[in-house]
Amino acid sequence: MTKVTRFAPSPTGRLHLGHALAASTVFDFAHQAQGQALLRIEDIDHTRCRPDYTAAIYEDLRWLGYSWPMPVRVQSAHYAAYAKVGIDLVQRGLAYSCALSRSDLKAGKRTRRPDSPSHAEAGRVCERLRQSVQLKTPSLPFSVRLDLKAALRRASADLPYQDGGTQAYALPSLHDWASSDRPDPIIARRDIGTSYHIAVTHDDQLQNITDVVRGEDFVNQTPLHVLLQRLMGWRTPRYHHHALVTDAAGRKLSKSDKDITLQSLRERGFNPADVLSHSLLKTRGAL
Numbered sequence: 001m002t003k004v005t006r007f008a009p010s011p012t013g014r015l016h017l018g019h020a021l022a023a024s025t026v027f028d029f030a031h032q033a034q035g036q037a038l039l040r041i042e043d044i045d046h047t048r049c050r051p052d053y054t055a056a057i058y059e060d061l062r063w064l065g066y067s068w069p070m071p072v073r074v075q076s077a078h079y080a081a082y083a084k085v086g087i088d089l090v091q092r093g094l095a096y097s098c099a100l101s102r103s104d105l106k107a108g109k110r111t112r113r114p115d116s117p118s119h120a121e122a123g124r125v126c127e128r129l130r131q132s133v134q135l136k137t138p139s140l141p142f143s144v145r146l147d148l149k150a151a152l153r154r155a156s157a158d159l160p161y162q163d164g165g166t167q168a169y170a171l172p173s174l175h176d177w178a179s180s181d182r183p184d185p186i187i188a189r190r191d192i193g194t195s196y197h198i199a200v201t202h203d204d205q206l207q208n209i210t211d212v213v214r215g216e217d218f219v220n221q222t223p224l225h226v227l228l229q230r231l232m233g234w235r236t237p238r239y240h241h242h243a244l245v246t247d248a249a250g251r252k253l254s255k256s257d258k259d260i261t262l263q264s265l266r267e268r269g270f271n272p273a274d275v276l277s278h279s280l281l282k283t284r285g286a287l
C-alpha cells in the first residue's frame, strides 16, 4: 500500500528552523517510501492563527524546495465536520460539557462527568456545538471533555497500537496513559468549539494518512488520538516521532525566536541546502 504522510503546520507565526527539520523529516519519509506527503493547514485556533502566516508557510516551503498535491486542506473551512464528531461523542455518552476553568483545576477541582447526565442536557450541548459552527469565530459557553473512563471501556484499551512505527519513543498503553490521574481531556475548547485532537484525527482518517511523522513533543498526545480513532471506528496510522531542534540551552525553539525564522535566514543569504543541512539545524551556535 502506498504510504501517505502529511506536514501539518499551524499558522501562528513564521516557520523557523524547527519547522524546517519537521518538514524535511516528513517529505524525506515520503520520498524514501515512494509515497506521498500532503500539506495541511491546521488553523482552527482563530485566536492565534493568521492568513498571512498561512501564505508565508507556502512561500517558505516552496523556497525549501518542497511541493505537495493540491488542493491543500485548510481546517478552518471545516468546523462543521469537527463539530459532528463532538456531537457524536456527546450523544453516545462519551463526552460531557464542563464549566471548570484551568484555574479551577489548579485549585484542585476534579473533572468528572455528572453521575446521570440527562438526555435533555446532552441535547443542549449538541445544539450548542451545532450553533457554534454558524459563527465565523466559533465559541461555546463551556468546554466539552472526553469521559476517559467510559472511553477506555469502549475502546479495547489493551490492544497495542504502534504497528510498525519507529521504536525510538516508548508509547504507553492507553490504560497506563489514562491511569496517570490526568483530567478528562478537552475535545471541544470553549473558544473554538472543537480541538486540535478532533481535527487532526478526523483529517488523518479523511486523507487516508498511513504514517504520521511529527515531533517528539506530540508523544503524549498520541494515546488520546488513538483512543479517539478507536471510538470513531477510524484507522490508526503508524506513528513516528522525531527529535526536536533545540537552542544552545537545550530548549525547543519558539516562534518568538525571530532570528531563526526561515524568512530571516533567507534574507541573510543562507540557501535552502544550508538550512536543511543537519549540522546547521542542530547547532544554533553556527548561526
Ligand code: GLU
Pocket: 008, 009, 010, 042, 200, 213, 214, 218
Ligand atoms: N499542527 C501541529 C503543529 O503545528 C502539528 C500536528 C501534527 O503533526 O499532528 O504543531
